[in-house]
Amino acid sequence: DQQVKQNSPSLSVQEGRISILNCDYTNSMFDYFLWYKKYPAEGPTFLISISSIKDKNEDGRFTVFLNKSAKHLSLHIVPSQPGDSAVYFCAASTWGGKLTFGQGTILTVHP
Amino acid sequence: ETGVTQSPTHLIKTRGQQVTLRCSSQSGHNTVSWYQQALGQGPQFIFQYYREEENGRGNFPPRFSGLQFPNYSSELNVNALELDDSALYLCASSPGTGRGRGSGANVLTFGAGSRLTVL
Numbered sequence: 001d002q003q004v005k006q007n008s009p010s011l012s013v014q015e016g017r018i019s020i021l022n023c024d025y026t027n028s029m030f031d032y033f034l035w036y037k038k039y040p041a042e043g044p045t046f047l048i049s050i051s052s053i054k055d056k057n058e059d060g061r062f063t064v065f066l067n068k069s070a071k072h073l074s075l076h077i078v079p080s081q082p083g084d085s086a087v088y089f090c091a092a093s094t095w096g097g098k099l100t101f102g103q104g105t106i107l108t109v110h111p
Numbered sequence: 112e113t114g115v116t117q118s119p120t121h122l123i124k125t126r127g128q129q130v131t132l133r134c135s136s137q138s139g140h141n142t143v144s145w146y147q148q149a150l151g152q153g154p155q156f157i158f159q160y161y162r163e164e165e166n167g168r169g170n171f172p173p174r175f176s177g178l179q180f181p182n183y184s185s186e187l188n189v190n191a192l193e194l195d196d197s198a199l200y201l202c203a204s205s206p207g208t209g210r211g212r213g214s215g216a217n218v219l220t221f222g223a224g225s226r227l228t229v230l
Binding site for chain 1: 169
């Protein structure tokens with residue numbers, strides 16, 4: 001039972017353009033959502049998060065949108081940079097520390 | 112401020128053997144969680160330790176066990192290894208109060224992982 005799904009295994013974007021990564025969830029008890037990125041041979045690194053009481057959170061080039069009625073969240077990266085190339089995981093939580101992750105999306109940003 | 116460190120980075124075992132993986136949490140973090148990441152998948156929650164006690168467990172059999180020490184470091188033990196146990200094992204720490212909520216409890220700092228291969 002995949003409670004958090006990232007349906008796009010990969011995404012390729014030109015440098016300077018917008019990258020949009022999507023994530024769907026099924027468990028309505030999730031109340032906190034996060035995005036992590038992972039480079040090869042490193043652990044996942046926290047990127048940005050959002051509480052279920054909000055619908056948008058911004059941090060520099062990164063914005064996360066939450067649509068609770070659709071059980072959908074997305075991560076926007078503007079402008080995309082080659083250094084953003086990594087695997088991006090969305091994750092959801094019902095209580096602290098127990099994160100349910102999606103399968104990941106490989107983002108490639110071309111110069 | 113040191114991050115989360117894990118050892119060993121790579122190891123190879125055979126079916127039926129036992130393995131112990133170690134984790135030092137980030138300074139100031141008192142909660143440790145362990146995750147298993149199979150190839151091509153996202154990390155999957157194994158269990159969490161807070162104040163040296165198991166504080167929650169995912170869908171893993173009892174042969175997966177752990178410990179947390181007074182300095183908040185932790186061990187993951189897996190007995191009777193199976194081929195499907197081959198994976199990257201990630202340790203994560205947080206400053207949360209066990210099953211807290213919000214960013215303090217949910218923003219985890221991950222180590223680079225221990226890659227286990229079972230032959």
